[in-house]
Amino acid sequence: MPQVPILVMEGITKEFPGVRALDQVDFQLCQGEVHALLGENGAGKSTMVKILSGSLNKDSGRVLLRGKEVEIGSPSRARSLGIGMVYQELSLVSSLSIAENIFLGRWPRHRSGSIDWKRLYEMARAELEKLGLDIDPRIKVGLLSVAEQQLVEIAKVVSQNVYILLLDEPTSALSDRERERLFGLIRSLKRDGMSIIYISHRLAEVLEIADRITILRDGRKVGTVSVDEAPEDRLVTMMVGRSLSEQFPKTAAAVGQPVLQVENLSVSGVLHDLSFEVGRGEIVGIFGLMGSGRTTLARTLFGLERAKSGKVYVDGARARIGSPMDAIRLGIGYLTEDRRQGLVPCMPIPPNVTLSSLRDFSRFSFLKRKLEEEMAERFVKDLRIRTPSLKQKVARLSGGNQQKVVLSKWMCRKSRVIIFDEPTRGIDVAAKAEVFQLMSRLAQQGIGVLMISSELPELLGMCDRILVIRGGRFVAEFQASDVTQEQLLKTASGIGG
Numbered sequence: 001m002p003q004v005p006i007l008v009m010e011g012i013t014k015e016f017p018g019v020r021a022l023d024q025v026d027f028q029l030c031q032g033e034v035h036a037l038l039g040e041n042g043a044g045k046s047t048m049v050k051i052l053s054g055s056l057n058k059d060s061g062r063v064l065l066r067g068k069e070v071e072i073g074s075p076s077r078a079r080s081l082g083i084g085m086v087y088q089e090l091s092l093v094s095s096l097s098i099a100e101n102i103f104l105g106r107w108p109r110h111r112s113g114s115i116d117w118k119r120l121y122e123m124a125r126a127e128l129e130k131l132g133l134d135i136d137p138r139i140k141v142g143l144l145s146v147a148e149q150q151l152v153e154i155a156k157v158v159s160q161n162v163y164i165l166l167l168d169e170p171t172s173a174l175s176d177r178e179r180e181r182l183f184g185l186i187r188s189l190k191r192d193g194m195s196i197i198y199i200s201h202r203l204a205e206v207l208e209i210a211d212r213i214t215i216l217r218d219g220r221k222v223g224t225v226s227v228d229e230a231p232e233d234r235l236v237t238m239m240v241g242r243s244l245s246e247q248f249p250k251t252a253a254a255v256g257q258p259v260l261q262v263e264n265l266s267v268s269g270v271l272h273d274l275s276f277e278v279g280r281g282e283i284v285g286i287f288g289l290m291g292s293g294r295t296t297l298a299r300t301l302f303g304l305e306r307a308k309s310g311k312v313y314v315d316g317a318r319a320r321i322g323s324p325m326d327a328i329r330l331g332i333g334y335l336t337e338d339r340r341q342g343l344v345p346c347m348p349i350p351p352n353v354t355l356s357s358l359r360d361f362s363r364f365s366f367l368k369r370k371l372e373e374e375m376a377e378r379f380v381k382d383l384r385i386r387t388p389s390l391k392q393k394v395a396r397l398s399g400g401n402q403q404k405v406v407l408s409k410w411m412c413r414k415s416r417v418i419i420f421d422e423p424t425r426g427i428d429v430a431a432k433a434e435v436f437q438l439m440s441r442l443a444q445q446g447i448g449v450l451m452i453s454s455e456l457p458e459l460l461g462m463c464d465r466i467l468v469i470r471g472g473r474f475v476a477e478f479q480a481s482d483v484t485q486e487q488l489l490k491t492a493s494g495i496g497g
Contacts, residue, residue: 004031006195007052007164012061014047021047023219024061029164029195034186036198036206038239039216040430045199048216049166052197053085054078084162088169090153094142099124101141102156127159131185147178151185158189165189165196171205176289176454183209201427203232215239239429248461249433251440255464256280258316259448260332260417262301265310270296271472274310278417278448283439285463285480286452289492293472294452295337298419301450302334303327315416328356333410333418335403337425337452342406345395349387350376352394352405356413379408383438400431407438417448424458436462456485468492 007029014022022044029035037045050056052063054075062069065081072078078085092101099120100107108119124137133151141149150170157165167186171179186196186209200206206213207227215222215238222238258277265274271293278284288294299305301312303323312319314330321327327334333356336342343352350369353376354361361372376390383404387397394405403423410418420439424432439462443449453459459466460480468476468491476491 005029006031006066008064009048009052010062010064012048012051012063013059014044014051014056015059020219022051022058025216025219025221027214027221028224029197030211031195032190032193033211034190034196034198034209036200036210036213037216038200038203038206038213038235040239043216043239044219045216046168047219049085049168049197049199052078052083052164053166054083055085079160079162082161082163083166084157084160084164085166086150086153086157086168086170090149092141092149092153092156095140097138097140098128098135098144098152099137101152102127102137102159104156123159124155127155131155131158132188133185145178147174147181150174150182154185158194163194165194166199167196168199169201170198171200171202179205201429203235203429206235207232236429248458249437249440250283250462251444253281253440253443253446255282256446259314259446260301260450261311261313261316263311263313265297265300265312266308267293267296267300267305267472268308271300274469274472274474276467276474276477278450280446280448281443282465283443283449283451283463285459285466286450286469287454287456287459287466287488287492288469290454292469292492294469295421296472297469298334298336298421298450298452301327301419302332328413328415331414331416333413333415335406335410335418335420335423337421339399339402339406339425342409343394343402346393348391348393349380349385349405350390353379353408353412355409357409375412376408379404379412383408384434398427398431400427400434403427403431403435404438407435411442415447417450418442419450419452421452422454423451424453424455432458456488459488460485470494 005028009025009027012022012025025044025048037048039045047056051058052072054072054077057073063072070081072081102124103120108116108123110116121137128135128137133155135148141152144152170182174182190196198210207230210227212224212226213230213235214224215235217239256279259280260278263275266272274297286294296305300307303321303326312321319330350372354372361368373390380387380390385401385404387401394402423435439449451463463480466478466480466483466488467474468488470492
């Protein structure tokens with residue numbers, strides 16, 4: 001492994017009102033290595049890379065690049081020093097071409113001042129070829145998949161002659177195949193001498209792609225380890241102070257009569273004659289590869305997609321679901337794959353909690369704000385939502401706390417069935433455990449839970465039964481206690497029949 005440090009951070013401290021985000025943190029990045037940053041939400045990872053990318057200024061400490069102390073101060077200064085940042089939320093302009101995005105603000109021009117389109121496309125093609133990407137640079141970015149957009153974003157940053165690349169949760173919206181393509185690109189950049197700081201909540205992928213791992217907890221550095229000496233359980237313990245075996249806190253719940261029954265549900269071209277049921281207090285998992293139809297199933301049950309045929313029953317009564325309003329009225333709640341779709345990010349916590357229950361908090365069309373705030377305060381305490389105050393805009397909460405706000409919305413509504421689609425996407429290990437605790441608690445209260453996840457350990461750790469979907473059809477059903485990850489993956493991919 002490379003040993004020459006090209007970046008050294010010493011005693012980095014950063015404070016916000018009432019919070020010390022970083023406390024005397026030391027960090028080293030070597031030439032041509034992938035160095036991962038791990039930690040819970042609020043551990044200081046994002047603050048650290050924002051200081052390096054010039055989005056934030058440190059309060060104290062020093063940064064050395066190739067042995068020389070530097071002050072960064074701004075994103076443009078960071079780029080001039082050779083540091084580039086790819087954020088989780090991409091900064092591309094969907095209406096512009098790939099080439100226009102890669103060289104945004106740097107388009108080549110003729111002497112007359114007009115844009116030299118031929119030169120622009122040649123430059124973009126050269127940058128894409130450097131990364132092994134065979135994409136037409138004239139295509140509009142809005143027509144690309146999320147994975148392709150991410151690769152374009154990386155090409156945009158790399159084209160600015162950076163030698164340190166900061167990646168923040170780069171795989172959060174990617175399929176397994178797309179993730180492997182990204183990893184191939186990262187390995188190629190590493191071979192070319194690029195140094196990469198990689199932030200992720202997914203321990204398995206960190207162990208696959210990183211050379212070393214630095215763990216932060218509560219703004220302090222816990223330690224730095226090489227992947228060779230970092231089994232997953234040790235990393236979890238370093239991050240949150242408890243072992244991996246405690247991450248799936250499922251408590252046995254008595255399974256009652258079916259609260260949700262689906263018979264021969266079909267959606268044109270996507271789902272074909274799906275039949276299943278979820279009992280009161282039961283957690284039923286849905287596993288399938290990307291494009292298998294699992295999210296379409298959730299959206300159809302919530303009235304966001306129109307069913308071609310089939311029947312749905314809630315508590316034994318025929319349910320006609322033509323819109324989300326119908327689903328909500330019937331007692332169906334839905335935590336979407338992208339949690340932002342279930343929130344109003346610019347609003348504080350109380351209106352987000354009562355969003356689906358406004359009739360219970362209004363009189364003669366006037367909102368009872370005090371009652372709304374009392375209900376929100378109850379859920380903040382009950383679900384341990386970490387926030388400075390009820391007035392905090394939910395956009396400013398961590399991913400795990402945003403997920404709890406969405407869940408509190410459905411608990412406030414007293415939903416009888418709650419659909420979780422990728423409930424732990426983009427949240428840290430500790431927040432995952434808390435979401436699972438809440439899921440287990442819902443089951444104990446007799447609520448039926450439908451859990452869709454790409455994470456096999458989560459399905460095996462939390463579900464009673466697991467249904468496997470492939471090509472829009474259920475191809476198998478397993479008791480979670482009687483199946484392995486390998487069996488589920490083979491069944492979902494069609495290997496072995």
